[in-house]
Amino acid sequence: GAVVSQHPSRVICKSGTSVKIECRSLDFQATTMFWYRQFPKQSLMLMATSNEGSKATYEQGVEKDKFLINHASLTLSTLTVTSAHPEDSSFYICSAREDGWTYEQYFGPGTRLTVT
Amino acid sequence: LAKTTQPISMDSYEGQEVNITCSHNNIATNDYITWYQQFPSQGPRFIIQGYKTKVTNEVASLFIPADRKSSTLSLPRVSLSDTAVYYCLVGEAFGNEKLTFGTGTRLTIIP
Numbered sequence: 001g002a003v004v005s006q007h008p009s010r011v012i013c014k015s016g017t018s019v020k021i022e023c024r025s026l027d028f029q030a031t032t033m034f035w036y037r038q039f040p041k042q043s044l045m046l047m048a049t050s051n052e053g054s055k056a057t058y059e060q061g062v063e064k065d066k067f068l069i070n071h072a073s074l075t076l077s078t079l080t081v082t083s084a085h086p087e088d089s090s091f092y093i094c095s096a097r098e099d100g101w102t103y104e105q106y107f108g109p110g111t112r113l114t115v116t
Numbered sequence: 117l118a119k120t121t122q123p124i125s126m127d128s129y130e131g132q133e134v135n136i137t138c139s140h141n142n143i144a145t146n147d148y149i150t151w152y153q154q155f156p157s158q159g160p161r162f163i164i165q166g167y168k169t170k171v172t173n174e175v176a177s178l179f180i181p182a183d184r185k186s187s188t189l190s191l192p193r194v195s196l197s198d199t200a201v202y203y204c205l206v207g208e209a210f211g212n213e214k215l216t217f218g219t220g221t222r223l224t225i226i227p
Contacts, residue, residue, distance in 0.1 A: 004159075034214060043203070044160070044217040093159045095215075105215065107159030 002028045004096045006108040013084055013115055021079045021111045023094030029074040030096035034105070035067075038091040050077040074099070084115040120204045125222040134191045136221050138204030141185045149180060149187045152203045154220070160203065164189070191223075199225045 003026040013019050023033055031052045036044040048069055049057045056069035068080040077096075081088055093110040121139040128134045140149065148167050152160035164171055166178040166187070177190040191198055201220040207213055 036217075043219055046214055046216065049214055091157065095159070104162075107161070110157060110159050112157065 002026075002096075002098055002104070002106045004094065004106045004108040006092075006094060006111050008111060009109065010112045011114070013113070015085055015115055016083055018080055018082045019084055019113060021081075021092055021094075021113070023077045023079070023096065023108055025075045025096040025098070025106070028096070028098045028106075030077075031074060031099050032097040033071060033077040034095045034097070035069065035077075035079050036093045036095070038093060038110075040091075044093060047079075052077075081113065084113070086115045089113055089115045120206055120218040122202075122204055122218060122221045124219060125224070127224045127226055128194055129226050130195055131193055134194050134198070134223060136189045136191075136202055136204075136223065137186060138189070139186045140204070140206045143184050143206050146208060147206045148208065149178065149184075150205045150207070151176070151178065151189045152205065152217075154201045154203065160217075163202075194223075194225050196225050196227060199223060 005024045005026055007022045011019055033050040035047045037047050038044045046059050047062045050069045050071040052071045052074050058064045066082055068082060071077040091110050091112055093108060095105045095107045097105045148165055150165040151163040153163050154160045164173055164176045164178045166180055168180050171178045179188040201222050203217050203220040205215055
């Protein structure tokens with residue numbers, strides 16, 4: 001089956017620094033990828049839709065200048081958390097929508113971000 | 117996207133059949149029903165998808181009544197490894213649009 005990877009799986013950073021998270025579709029092309037955030041014991045919340053070659057679409061309440069998304073190729077999207085603060089500590093999950101007639105979405109394993 | 121309602125949590129013993137029901141009263145004609153499973157600190161995993169009546173695969177069955185205002189995920193003979201959160205989503209087939217996750221059902225399997 002289609003595989004989506006994320007890197008890193010865990011990251012700890014100091015408050016005020018920036019962190020980049022990569023999402024890759026390993027064996028398929030994905031024009032569209034999605035970024036979610038999940039706090040402990042809560043559901044996934046969609047942050048933004050990433051489209052290759054164009055600007056990301058952010059959900060209401062998500063700061064686009066704080067969560068920078070770059071979808072530079074059909075297999076890679078990156079999420080950069082800028083000037084991270086402890087409240088940004090969360091589990092970040094991406095999904096990739098396979099190009100083609102099924103448009104099935106596949107989820108990555110997630111990235112645990114801890115800001116100290 | 118149609119809003120879904122699921123029980124917050126359920127417990128079951130190993131070897132039993134577990135049925136998790138999801139309500140989606142405002143489901144649209146073009147909407148499909150999709151269930152995902154999520155283990156702690158992992159991304160969601162697709163379980164099953166259906167439009168009406170019954171769908172079965174190697175891991176689960178999905179029962180959808182004629183009015184499609186609810187659906188039931190059935191897990192046969194559960195084991196400890198089925199302990200997870202199960203999400204019911206309603207939308208276009210195979211995530212043709214962005215997915216909206218509800219609260220999910222936290223299923224705990226008891227030995």
